[in-house]
Amino acid sequence: MTKDANAREEHRLKMKELAKNDGPWIDAEGNAIRRNAKYYPERLENDETRAELLARSKGLLMMSPDKWTETQKERAEILFREFPNIKTAFSLTHSLRMIFSQRCTKEQGAESLHSWYTKVGEFGNKAFNDIAAAMYDREDEILNYFVNRSTNASAESLNAKIKQFRSLLRGILDKKFFLFRLTKIYA
Secondary structure, eight states: OOHHHHHHHHHHHHHHHHHHHTOOOBOTTSOBOOTTOOOOOOOOTTSOOHHHHHHHTHHHHTSOGGGOOHHHHHHHHHHHHHOHHHHHHHHHHHHHHHHHHSOOOHHHHHHHHHHHHHHHHHHOOHHHHHHHHHHHHTHHHHHTHHHHSOOSHHHHHHHHHHHHHHHHHTSOSOHHHHHHHHHHHHO
């Protein structure tokens, strides 16, 4: 259970115990407690609950730390303090992003990837381990990116256009005519 869930459960049990014993409906400071007292979650120093912190941190986790605003930097500091595993996961993700943003040779890229695999193994998260294993299996193809920094994105884009064109025609009866039209439009 999370910290918030534990506090909420404690509040529920306290209210149930008071109702069962029929009081006293007074807290430790001597203030009256309503029988249907609402639970108020703990607020962090930026006036967010832990759930709000997680929900509002999604955007900052998707970008590089050098692009964060001051508010995002403050939120990230609190997030990483409250959830250390998220900090490690973000660090691994960011380091992989940086491997592919640097200009290096295929050998240097392989060395960086192997270092990343080691960090992933130390973290021990199943999702990261699965990603690292898939990358390791296709490492030769992945490392070709470092040869001239090209991807197959243009081929994938053309393939998507061809599929869309074919779906607009609702099938192909004359293959030669289809290829003729395709070359006239996309060549």
